[in-house]
Amino acid sequence: xxxxxxxxxxxxxxxxxxxxxxxxxxxxxxxxxxxxxxxxxxxxxxxxxxxxxxxxxxxxxxxxxxxxxxxxxxxxxxxxxxxxxxxxxxxxxxxxxxxxxxxxxxxxxxxxxxxxxxxxxxxxxxxxxxxxxxxxxxxxxxxxxxxxxxxxxxxxxxxxxxxxxxxxxxxxxxxxxxxxxxxxxxxxxxxxxxxxxxxxxxxxxxxxxxxxxxxxxxxxxxxxxxxxxxxxx
Amino acid sequence: xxxxxxxxxxxxxxxxxxxxxxxxxxxxxxxxxxxxxxxxxxxxxxxxxxxxxxxxxxxxxxxxxxxxxxxxxxxxxxxxxxxxxxxxxxxxxxxxxxxxxxxxxxxxxxxxxxxxxxxxxxxxxxxxxxxxxxxxxxxxxxxxxxxxxxxxxxxxxxxxxxxxxxxxxxxxxxxxxxxxxxxxxxxxxxxxxxxxxxxxxxxxxxxxxxxxxxxxxxxxxxxxxxxxxxxxxxxxxxxxxxxxxxxxxxx
Ligand code: HEM
Ligand code: SF4
Ligand code: FES
Numbered sequence: 001x002x003x004x005x006x007x008x009x010x011x012x013x014x015x016x017x018x019x020x021x022x023x024x025x026x027x028x029x030x031x032x033x034x035x036x037x038x039x040x041x042x043x044x045x046x047x048x049x050x051x052x053x054x055x056x057x058x059x060x061x062x063x064x065x066x067x068x069x070x071x072x073x074x075x076x077x078x079x080x081x082x083x084x085x086x087x088x089x090x091x092x093x094x095x096x097x098x099x100x101x102x103x104x105x106x107x108x109x110x111x112x113x114x115x116x117x118x119x120x121x122x123x124x125x126x127x128x129x130x131x132x133x134x135x136x137x138x139x140x141x142x143x144x145x146x147x148x149x150x151x152x153x154x155x156x157x158x159x160x161x162x163x164x165x166x167x168x169x170x171x172x173x174x175x176x177x178x179x180x181x182x183x184x185x186x187x188x189x190x191x192x193x194x195x196x197x198x199x200x201x202x203x204x205x206x207x208x209x210x211x212x213x214x215x216x217x218x219x220x221x222x223x224x225x226x227x228x229x230x231x232x233x
Numbered sequence: 234x235x236x237x238x239x240x241x242x243x244x245x246x247x248x249x250x251x252x253x254x255x256x257x258x259x260x261x262x263x264x265x266x267x268x269x270x271x272x273x274x275x276x277x278x279x280x281x282x283x284x285x286x287x288x289x290x291x292x293x294x295x296x297x298x299x300x301x302x303x304x305x306x307x308x309x310x311x312x313x314x315x316x317x318x319x320x321x322x323x324x325x326x327x328x329x330x331x332x333x334x335x336x337x338x339x340x341x342x343x344x345x346x347x348x349x350x351x352x353x354x355x356x357x358x359x360x361x362x363x364x365x366x367x368x369x370x371x372x373x374x375x376x377x378x379x380x381x382x383x384x385x386x387x388x389x390x391x392x393x394x395x396x397x398x399x400x401x402x403x404x405x406x407x408x409x410x411x412x413x414x415x416x417x418x419x420x421x422x423x424x425x426x427x428x429x430x431x432x433x434x435x436x437x438x439x440x441x442x443x444x445x446x447x448x449x450x451x452x453x454x455x456x457x458x459x460x461x462x463x464x465x466x467x468x469x470x471x472x473x474x475x476x477x478x479x480x481x482x483x484x
């Protein structure tokens with residue numbers, strides 16, 4: 001059976017429905033979300049410049065490009081790209097999860113893992129928790145619906161109100177640590193999935209994944225830490 | 234050495250199996266794991282019991298028939314085949330759990346023997362080249378870079394034992410398929426079918442019911458031939474190439 005040939009215009013169906021293609025979807029959507037996470041983390045650091053600076057950064061995000069572009073252009077574009085990415089990523093993850101379940105319905109009586117990292121073991125349930133967290137996070141800090149400061153508050157006061165609540169702070173810390181582990185394995189896995197790894201690079205890709213995930217999550221965690229320790233209020 | 238063995242006994246694919254405990258004594262540390270099982274089987278036959286079914290052929294680490302799960306590790310604690318594993322890797326008085334490979338595409342035939350023909354069908358889907366056969370051509374007529382021939386040879390050492398599937402938490406056959414795709418894709422003779430090969434072999438491994446790869450690395454750490462995760466990256470790269478080739482405009 002020949003499925004690709006030079007005269008063929010469309011990509012063959014077998015190439016777009018297989019497990020490796022789903023991994024490409026997961027890798028590309030994961031990287032798009034990751035790029036957003038970098039920008040989001042840097043943006044959050046405005047909190048250290050005080051309430052006025054933080055709120056005007058938030059305002060800028062809604063008005064950037066005006067009057068040439070309609071209001072909320074940047075945010076709308078980001079929202080669409082991220083929504084599509086989250087859905088595509090979860091679709092691929094769930095379908096591969098089911099495939100893996102079907103592949104070994106009966107487990108071993110005794111199984112010892114040799115090299116599996118904790119991060120790689122928590123990708124699936126960790127991902128589910130991250131997805132739930134994203135929903136909570138938007139209801140909390142974007143809409144204020146579940147925020148102690150309520151819906152008609154400034155972004156800055158919502159942020160401070162959340163992190164002055166120990167339960168909300170714990171939720172954020174746990175979710176961020178899980179996200180960090182997801183990215184620690186995800187960055188390595190995406191490098192493999194996109195065919196960019198080899199025996200020589202294996203060590204450095206993994207070292208980069210650890211360093212990157214740690215730095216990114218530390219960048220997020222300094223904000224709740226600053227509120228908890230009273231540096232920001 | 235005296236050992237306690239807990240071995241998976243299953244009469245045939247239709248019945249449920251279970252772990253059964255046996256004792257063996259006077260095992261020499263120089264015996265291979267399979268020779269130890271031979272001792273057990275002789276004992277079982279003497280007692281009028283059914284001997285434990287397990288696969289084996291060459292007993293020198295080249296045929297890939299002999300894999301079993303030993304204490305939760307594919308081929309046991311050493312990175313070698315079960316037939317090349319020696320009893321000196323265990324201590325007197327140890328309890329050893331022995332189970333068959335577990336994956337739905339590898340159904341248990343009996344006890345420790347599983348049906349690995351799914352691998353043959355993956356090979357049939359693309360693990361070949363269509364070069365004219367006959368007498369060996371002059372070696373210098375087709376040049377291969379040293380680093381490519383070395384990497385192709387490393388990948389070609391895969392013996393199709395299935396340890397990668399057995400060890401993988403997703404029961405994925407990626408390392409096996411990737412070894413074949415890498416081996417043929419690095420050589421000039423493998424080029425004409427390169428795009429078809431990767432697409433068809435991956436489609437076949439999915440159709441057989443293997444899981445997808447999540448780059449955990451248990452496969453490479455359990456492979457008796459040291460096939461590396463690099464081959465999986467190469468397979469992924471080839472599939473991306475095939476997608477691009479398929480999307481080429483009509484000429
Ligand atoms: C919405 C909930 C999420 C779920 C259910 C989920 C699940 C998964 C799963 C199962 C994998 C495959 C793991 C593997 O290959 O071992 C994965 C990979 C990945 N995830 Fe997520 N994830 C989620 C959210 C995110 C987020 C928010 C990011 C942000 C950057 C992200 C980035 C990545 C990356 C970069 C990969 C690597 C892609 C690859 O395997 O090639 N994920 N995710
Ligand atoms: S890749 Fe290694 S573990 Fe997998 S079948 Fe080949 S030799 Fe066995
Ligand atoms: S019996 Fe041939 S590899 Fe073990």
